[in-house]
Amino acid sequence: MPRGMGWGRGRGRRRKMRMIGFIPQVRHFYPAQPPVFQPKPPIFMTYEEFEALRLVDYEGLTQEEAGQRMGVSRGTVWRALTSARKKVAQMLVEGRELIILPGGNEVPRGADE
Structure with missing residues (x-):
């Protein structure tokens, strides 16, 4: 199976398809004022x-409930949530752009029916 079609980095266990309930309409966030210093590359x-950030922090679900909605384990939700929170913090603290992109293994909820 080609990269980006459900496999991780080419080795190891096959990655599950993640169910995404909401595709963000706004996918690019950037500082209102350009930085005075040398701009850093965007955060992706x-x-x-x-989705993990939205379900847990915005909708107030537990990580277990979010995992059930996404079709993944609680541990996978925890890893995605930790990564998302760090990226949002970096964006705010460092004044960097944030771009939200598909990761290759997400399926909008209802698309598999």
């Missing part, structure tokens, strides 16, 4: 990370 967040 996957739909999976965005």
